Amino acid sequence: MDYRERFFVQPGEKLDLDRIDPAQTGGHESNATALPEIEQNVARMAELQALLYADGGQSLLVVLQALDAAGKDGVIRHLFTGMNPQGTSVFGFKQPSAEEAAHDFLWRAHQRAPAKGQVVVFNRSHYEDVLVVRVHNLVPKAVWSKRYALIKDFENLLRHNGTRILKFFLHISADEQLARFKQRLDDPARNWKISDADYSERALWSDYVAAYEEALSRTSSKDAPWYVIPADHKWFRNLAVSQIIVATMEEMGLKLPPTRVDLKQIAAKYHAAAAEQARAAGKATKRSAKA
Amino acid sequence: MDYRERFFVQPGEKLDLDRIDPAQTGGHESNATALPEIEQNVARMAELQALLYADGGQSLLVVLQALDAAGKDGVIRHLFTGMNPQGTSVFGFKQPSAEEAAHDFLWRAHQRAPAKGQVVVFNRSHYEDVLVVRVHNLVPKAVWSKRYALIKDFENLLRHNGTRILKFFLHISADEQLARFKQRLDDPARNWKISDADYSERALWSDYVAAYEEALSRTSSKDAPWYVIPADHKWFRNLAVSQIIVATMEEMGLKLPPTRVDLKQIAAKYHAAAAEQARAAGKATKRSAKA
Numbered sequence: 274m275d276y277r278e279r280f281f282v283q284p285g286e287k288l289d290l291d292r293i294d295p296a297q298t299g300g301h302e303s304n305a306t307a308l309p310e311i312e313q314n315v316a317r318m319a320e321l322q323a324l325l326y327a328d329g330g331q332s333l334l335v336v337l338q339a340l341d342a343a344g345k346d347g348v349i350r351h352l353f354t355g356m357n358p359q360g361t362s363v364f365g366f367k368q369p370s371a372e373e374a375a376h377d378f379l380w381r382a383h384q385r386a387p388a389k390g391q392v393v394v395f396n397r398s399h400y401e402d403v404l405v406v407r408v409h410n411l412v413p414k415a416v417w418s419k420r421y422a423l424i425k426d427f428e429n430l431l432r433h434n435g436t437r438i439l440k441f442f443l444h445i446s447a448d449e450q451l452a453r454f455k456q457r458l459d460d461p462a463r464n465w466k467i468s469d470a471d472y473s474e475r476a477l478w479s480d481y482v483a484a485y486e487e488a489l490s491r492t493s494s495k496d497a498p499w500y501v502i503p504a505d506h507k508w509f510r511n512l513a514v515s516q517i518i519v520a521t522m523e524e525m526g527l528k529l530p531p532t533r534v535d536l537k538q539i540a541a542k543y544h545a546a547a548a549e550q551a552r553a554a555g556k557a558t559k560r561s562a563k564a
Numbered sequence: 565m566d567y568r569e570r571f572f573v574q575p576g577e578k579l580d581l582d583r584i585d586p587a588q589t590g591g592h593e594s595n596a597t598a599l600p601e602i603e604q605n606v607a608r609m610a611e612l613q614a615l616l617y618a619d620g621g622q623s624l625l626v627v628l629q630a631l632d633a634a635g636k637d638g639v640i641r642h643l644f645t646g647m648n649p650q651g652t653s654v655f656g657f658k659q660p661s662a663e664e665a666a667h668d669f670l671w672r673a674h675q676r677a678p679a680k681g682q683v684v685v686f687n688r689s690h691y692e693d694v695l696v697v698r699v700h701n702l703v704p705k706a707v708w709s710k711r712y713a714l715i716k717d718f719e720n721l722l723r724h725n726g727t728r729i730l731k732f733f734l735h736i737s738a739d740e741q742l743a744r745f746k747q748r749l750d751d752p753a754r755n756w757k758i759s760d761a762d763y764s765e766r767a768l769w770s771d772y773v774a775a776y777e778e779a780l781s782r783t784s785s786k787d788a789p790w791y792v793i794p795a796d797h798k799w800f801r802n803l804a805v806s807q808i809i810v811a812t813m814e815e816m817g818l819k820l821p822p823t824r825v826d827l828k829q830i831a832a833k834y835h836a837a838a839a840e841q842a843r844a845a846g847k848a849t850k851r852s853a854k855a
Contacts (some may be wrong), residue, residue, distance in 0.1 A: 318647075327756070349650050354610075358644050359637065359654045359687065396650065449837075455835050458827055465618070465821045472834045530756045536749055544746050545761045547739075 274299050276513045277520055280500040288486045288501075295444045296505040304508035311351075311508065314515035319355045321522040322392050326360040328527045330551055331435040332387035335518065338404070339443035340481055341471055342453040343504050345396050348443070351511050352396035352518070353394060360390060366397040378402040378420065379427045386431055399424060400440075403488045408480045417439045421491040428497040438497040439521055440513055442489055443504040565590050567804045568811055571791040573733075573784035579777045579792075581738055585696040586735045587796040595799035602642075602799065605806035607729040610646045611792040612813040613683050619818040622726040626685045626809065629695070630734035631772060632762055636794050638689050640733070642802050643809070644685060651681060669693040669711065672720045691731075692714060694779045699771045719788040730812055732805055733780055734795040738769055754840040756820040778799035 280290055289383070299486045301307045310431040325333060337345040349363055364385045373381040379399055387393035403424070407417045428438055445453075454471060474481075493499035500517060567590070573579055593599045616624060628636040640654055653675045664672040669672035670690055694715070698708045719729055745762060746770075748754045765772075784790035791808060795801040 346650065350648050353649050355645065355646070356649065357641050358647065358649050358652050358685070359640050360657065361649050362653060363650045365650065394649070451835070451838055454829070455831075455838075458831055458835070462820060464827055465823045467823065467825055467830060469825060471832070472830070529753060532756045532758065534758055534760060536755055536758070538759060539748075539760070539763070540749055544742070544749070547742055547746075 275520070276499070276516050277498075278281065280502060280517075282489045282499040282501060282514060284490070284493050284495075286490060286504075288490040290444060290482050290486055290501065291502065293444060293501055295446045295449065295503045297503045298506055298509045299513070301509060301512065304506075307508050307512045311512050311515055314512070314519050315352055316356045317514060317519050318352065318522070319357070321519065321527065322356045322360055324527040324529070325392065325522065325525070326357070326390045327529050329390040329530060331437065331525055331527065333392045333518075333522065333525075334387050334431065334436050335392070335438040336398045336438070337394065337396055337443065338398060338400050338440070338485075339504070340445065340450060340478075340516050341474065342450050342457075343443035343445040344507055344510050345443060347507055348441070348511065348514055349394060349396060352515050353392075354393060361392045361394075362387075363394045363396060366395060366399075366401055371445045379423065383427070387436055389435060399427070400492075404481065407484045421488065424492050425494070425497070432496050437521060437525060439518060440489075440493075440497065440499045441462055441517075442485060442499060442501050443510060444501050445500045445504045447475065450475070463507045517524050566811070567807050568789075568791070571793060571804065571808075573780045573790040573792060575781070575785050577781060579680055581735060581773050581777055581792065584735060584792055584794065585589045586740065589753065589795045589797055589800045590804070592800060595797075598799050598803045602803050602806055605810050606646045607640065608810050609643065609806060609813070610648070612810065612818065613647045613651055615818040615820070616683065616813065616816070617648070617681045620821060622728065622816055622818065623680050624683045624809075624813065624816075625678050625722065625727050625729045626683070627689045627729070627731040628685065628687055628734065629689060629691050629731070629776075630795070631736065631741060631769075632765065633741050633748075634734035634736040635798055635801050636734060638798055639732070639802065639805055640685060640687060643806050644683075647683060652683045652685075653678075654685045654687060657686060657690075657692055663752050668712065673803055674718070674774050680726060681707040690718070691779055691783075695772065695775045698775045699768050712779065714787070715783050716788070719783075723787050728816060730809060730811060731780075731784070731788065731790045732808075733776060734792060734801060735792050736795045737794045738766065740796045741766070761802040804833070 279299070298307075325331065329535050330488055337348060341404050353361060353363065362385075366381070369381065382395070382399035385393060385395070405419050407414075431438060454467070457467055489501065490497040500513075502510050502513050570590070589598075628639060630636050644652060644654065653676075657672070660672065673686070673690035676684060676686070694708050694711050697703055698705075721727060745758070748758055780790040780792065783811065791804075793801050794805050
């Protein structure tokens with residue numbers, strides 16, 4: 274099944290998250306049956322990242338958005354740990370610093386946009402400025418409502434410089450979130466993360482859903498697609514996200530750069546003497562002897 | 565064997581790289597016998613990185629320096645790919661930009677110093693300003709010779725903010741470098757990287773060795789140690805570097821932060837109702853049903 278097609282948010286269409294089952298698993302029965310495919314995708318992601326790095330002409334920006342405990346950190350840990358950190362960066366967007374808040378809302382996102390050859394993951398992103406900011410009335414509607422168009426322009430700029438953009442909304446149910454909070458509470462290695470605020474945000478669930486529905490619908494496009502990923506099952510979430518990333522990167526036309534030099538000339542100029550020396554000494558080169 | 569002790573550069577002592585065999589393997593016979601230990605170290609590094617991130621009070625800076633083809637990229641790929649990219653960043657130091665060159669030589673390194681909780685790897689570093697800069701006479705001796713003390717002050721500042729610093733010089737022989745260049749030349753996936761400059765730098769080998777000897781000797785200390793890692797065998801290089809990183813991180817006293825809330829109170833306030841509801845319905849919670 275092509276999850277890009279299935280989970281793509283149609284631009285401009287009214288999105289109703291209640292009609293998307295967060296517990297669906299695309300025909301897979303369990304983690305056990307999905308795992309080989311996930312592992313294959315993760316391995317392929319690492320290969321494609323190496324190729325993206327070598328190619329040096331394009332870049333990839335992955336945006337992760339979700340309510341708490343939906344699995345943003347899990348996606349990063351499971352799917353991006355296999356990528357070479359030399360070409361892969363993750364940025365977490367927290368409350369803006371004083372300096373960031375003194376600029377337009379896209380300023381800090383722009384600074385973290387991927388350079389050519391790089392994969393960048395946004396853990397939360399510039400979308401917070403039409404999500405938490407809207408839900409908590411941090412700026413007036415007259416301000417946030419203009420941001421959808423500004424975001425599209427910004428992402429368009431990145432696209433024109435060779436950045437492929439993938440945006441994932443990890444969709445969980447309120448029950449599943451509560452269950453995951455409980456697991457954290459009961460886990461001594463993780464309960465230090467819990468705060469009362471985690472729970473109080475749950476009272477605003479429907480406001481967040483409305484904010485997400487509008488944001489996704491208004492900013493999804495073929496060039497900068499949003500995908501709603503059913504995320505009640507962590508393994509299915511990993512399967513769908515990894516499949517979409519692989520399919521997208523496969524289409525980027527990535528290739529190794531041409532050699533910059535005449536290889537034969539280099540070999541003759543620098544390696545012939547060493548080879549001759551080794552032959553004359555009637556023995557293998559040091560290298561071969563050591564192997 | 566404790567490689568920290570064996571490969572540590574004694575502060576101020578005259579270092580003679582010629583007396584350190586780049587092909588030594590610390591008693592190990594082959595990659596096959598060393599691999600289980602390397603894998604164990606890499607797994608432990610990933611655990612320690614997660615703990616460093618959670619702890620949030622300290623950070624780790626790993627500096628990699630070496631002549632070309634000695635394995636800086638290989639160390640990153642083999643040892644740091646297992647770390648969660650959310651807390652791990654790699655910076656490659658290339659020729660300074662115009663803006664960087666207009667500042668003091670430590671300005672760009674300082675910007676990339678790890679934040680608390682983070683692991684940062686420098687692929688090349690501020691040491692280039694007493695290495696390539698010295699060998700190619702890019703600034704007068706009167707300038708670069710004062711930089712050792714400035715580097716020590718800078719690293720001392722980082723240490724005072726909780727940054728543990730580890731510096732590795734990957735030590736290969738000239739023969740091994742030439743052999744690796746040949747392997748690149750013969751590998752269609754990598755020969756695009758080759759340039760004539762790679763070879764012409766070899767003529768300056770002894771100048772580089774002298775520059776490294778002085779830099780390592782003058783800037784190694786218990787608090788910001790340099791290690792000379794025999795690197796003719798890639799697997800031994802990985803073994804030694806990973807062992808030193810693990811041993812160092814084990815000593816950092818990393819621990820999970822205290823919980824910020826009264827766990828029982830949270831459980832009673834937010835989870836009791838859900839549990840009661842589930843009981844009343846005479847069935848397991850949704851979560852359990854799904855599992």
